[in-house]
Amino acid sequence: MKHIISVLVENEFGVLSRIASLFSGRGFNIESLTVAETADSSVSSMTIVTQGDNNIIEQITKQLNKLINVIKVIELTESVQVAREMVLLKFAVNSGAKRLELLRLVEVYQGRVLELGLRSLIVELTGERAKVEAALAVLGPFGIKEMSRTGMVALSKSG
């Protein structure tokens, strides 16, 4: 099962490496990991998407808590979190009809066109993972030339 774990860490060099090596050293899986500063610049926030049964998730959260630079670990279950992912997509566009069709679909998914060239189109999509996946399934046949995904970021609803 997929789990989202939010981790507050001290914003120091080497912290990302400590987290990554904990996962690799203990054979835990990382599906995605995002990290950035919080409002307090001495603290960074990480959102880790991982997989495993309850025992594994319990070990992951305990092991993360054990790291000296980790301030707080919150396991975010679906009911208590808001999670989003962003994806940037580049399409090759060689006909007006294709461009129109793409623009229409992008609108359906509430995407934004960031770059409109003669032969290409760059689009931004944001949403829950399910929505992003659905959009990719529909847009895929148009020939995605390049793609960049942020991975999941999430916040707890409480507090």
Add this chain to the structure above:
Amino acid sequence: MKKINGAQILLEVLQEQGVEVIFGYPGGAVINLYDHMPEYSCRHFLVRHEQAAVHAADGYARATGKVGVALVTSGPGATNTVTGLATAYMDSIPIVVFTGQVPTPLIGNDAFQEADIVGITRPCTKHNFLVKRVEDLERIVNEAFHIAGTGRPGPVLVDLPKDIIAGKGIKKEAVKPSLKGYSPNYTGHPGQIQRAMQKLFKARRPLFYVGGGVVLANAATVLTELACWLNIPVTTTLMGLGAFPEDDYLSLGMLGMHGTYRANMAVTESDVLVAFGARFDDRVTGRIDKFAPDATIIHVDIDPTSISKNVDVDIPIVGDLSDVLQKMLEVVKSSKERAELCASGHDLWLSQIARWRDLHKLSYKQDDIIKPQFVVEKISELAQGYDPIISTEVGQNQMWAAQFFTFTKPRSWLTSGGLGTMGYGLPAAMGAQVAFPDRLVIDIAGDGSIQMNSQELATVVQYNLPVKVVILNNGYLGMVRQWQELFFDKHYASTRMNHTPDFVKLAEAYGALGLRARTPEEVEPILKQAFSHPGPVVVDIVVAAEENVYPMVPAGEAISNMLLV
């Protein structure tokens, strides 16, 4: 305030931390530190290999309970500490290792003797630091000692670039470290302790399974008191030896792969198993679904990650063992009637255990070739009057020492349990002897593993540390040979030591006393001579070549399924 350099700041902080002893090896990156060392009170012991410096600090820490300190240079000096750090990490031993580093502007440039030691040691330290500004040095060193010695203890590494040690700064007033992400939980949950005690009061076949955590928490006395009050038998892990007196009738000796028959049977048949500071290691549990299959499991540990990691626990209690055990004892003392009823209800259980004891005792047959078990028994008998500390190497020598030496005191047993580091015993013994110059410190060794750090004989002679090395010399890497005999059709691939040095001459070459025993009659007088000699001694004892360690639980089997003598 007067500006001093980083080296002086560091040495002042060490002095404030109460560090009396540093094990180390100088090099280009740490010359400044060595230059100022004579101005301070710490004594420095020059080892012959950086690995030994870390093991010595580790042995010192295990024997004293204080944080051990090692100091080495950058690059190869630093990488040589890795095995020592991993050893201390697996056994939760508090040490702080200082490594030199190339000057900060050169870091990342592949400079001479540069190694990314912080990167290399991240998975084998409790925490590590690279000091990037001289202003941070004092705080970091204090944090390092705080992290190493509190909670579940462990090794911490501090990497010191040369320009930081040379740079000028100000030594401030000592402040207590406060770390946002580190606050170990010391007090056990009262509700959980109550639940555990109620379960324990009702148990018919209770057993205490005691690990190294009890030694580390200095909780051996209160554990012993609790076991005696409730009349509950105690088995210890390899790391827990000494936490409960083995000459007591409640002691079952060690459990696990080479545990006693009665300990492994008692675990299997127990109805309430209480693990104190133990981590259900695979060498202890064997096949996991057959480990204490009928028991309610209560687990007391300071490290939450240890709980339910390998075995599902029914009643977990996170906290410092001496706090939790003290509270358990209070429950006992406040409900004396129940406690007495509980204690008197275990007679059947204890007589069952006595039957197991009589059925298969630890045994061996002494004929005209010296048996290694006989040597350890003799050491145990002859050393008791000298308040001994025993260290071991790793392999058969370690298991025989664990089985046949009678441990009665905590912090008198130094062995690499988790990592199984050959070459640990001599430097660890050295560290313990520095801490306790008047106690008898014995390294029970094998002819294989002693060669992994035998260069330290030079150190013990230089500082006149009267360590006794007793080599059980069977000409084999014995434990691997035993596995080859039992599970690989006697295919002794690369385990025969076709050439070993003459250990008596080796000792003499280093300036130590060398002795040898070839017959059973010679063992006692030679050990007596060694123990009464004022300096370091190497005793080479020619033992039976193909003796095995029994009982033995084959890897992956249930622990009740033992190969017996």
